[in-house]
Amino acid sequence: MLTVILIIVKGLITAVLLLAAFGVMTWLERKVLARFQFRPGPNRLGPAGVMQFVADGLKLVFKEEIIPTAADRAIYLLAPFISLTAAIVAFAVIPWGPPLHIFGRTVPMEIGGPDIGILFIFAITALGVYGIILGGWASSNKYSLLGGLRSTAQIISYELAMGLAVTGVLLLAGSTDLNTIIARQYHLWYIVPEILGFIIYVITMVAETNRTPFDLPEAENELVAGYHTEYTGLKWAMYMMAEYINMITVSGLATTLFLGGWHGPWLPPELWFLIKVAAFMYFFIWLRATLPRLRYDRLMAFGWKVLLPVALLNTLATAVWVAVAR
């Protein structure tokens, strides 16, 4: 019984932390983007405008809910929940620190640590696509539908390359358990032997989270706002939360797989994890400020004709290396 309570408490803490991180991220993104574009950004509420996300949140809560008359009501209401739930659940298996020792018990920092941890993340993030395609379809709006379809095609295509990029790390570690993978990187981060896998992973992680330059599903100049065109208030906010929490999850996974997880000298491990994830988040914003959007056919061609073959070769090379080293 204590185990169940512990899991529930950890789950609540993680969910609240993730949502808080989302709030801070929205402020940080606007601030950093503003710096890139030589303007001050939000600066009215609190020091350096840090309370801006609270104001944004309040505004969205009190906004009028509009449901299109032609919409499929049940699915229209369900879709944002699917996206947000999948985003939060996927983070559950990422260890963001070494196990805690309190009251004579060893408590791991992640909520659940199945030895198939990494596959779990892929399975849950794959479910997140439903939120996007269903939201696009249920809105009964051609732009929404096109955005949803684009997103589905994009995520399915890039998922393959992402999975293959991760396979290299799994081969090197000889395990699918995230804690084991972190432990094996104590002396050498996997970014060194798996640099190619890391590059592929980073490209696909930007595509998987629908961020610039791969934000085709919400390309505003051709599709209004894509799948969430018809969403207002908190439901729209849930899509945004899902996007940012997904960014945190893929960054956390990148940290765990390639950058040694929470390992680091001097500072506490949780802080190291935060620093590494924050670096990826900054990278996301940097990309958004720098790169223009890809054309859709080029995006698909790049995914299938460049990323996938390179990822396959990388997996093959790693497999041969592991076999020879043994």
Add this chain to the structure above:
Amino acid sequence: MLSTVVFWIAAVLAVAGAIGVVTLRNPVHTALSLVLTMLSLGVLFLLLHAEFLAVVEVLVYAGAVMVLFLFVVTLLMAGVKPPREEHHLRLAYQTLIAGLFGLILFVLVLHSLVGAGWVGTLAGPQGGSFGTIASFGTALFTRYLLPFELTAVVLLVAVIGVVVLGREQE
């Protein structure tokens, strides 16, 4: 105790989803019902300690196959209304026959399960390496190597076939 509760929730949802697949009118709704069934099956696999199978069920079937189904359905359904009642009445005969055959199949499956003594046991083979990714991989690449490779070849043929057939249209 807890696993019994989880079992009943997952089992009821799995059956409810399956019923939804054949009774719901809207193709998107039926596809979602199938997703519900697959997710519930994933939970049932977890209860049997078949972790890898559970994740594959969710990852491949719910996460990839059904997403493609939905992709096609939403693409083709755009602006099309679901079939009307009269159309349904013409198929009333079929519903009866299908129901009958379904019942026969159910009785047969139940009979063979009872015969094998598998009814009434909730717990699968516990502990050891059962259901882990390692034991799964070992089985796949030793005992079932030939069927595994043959399946891969069949899939490859299908992929090439799709490409060839798709090309000829141009």
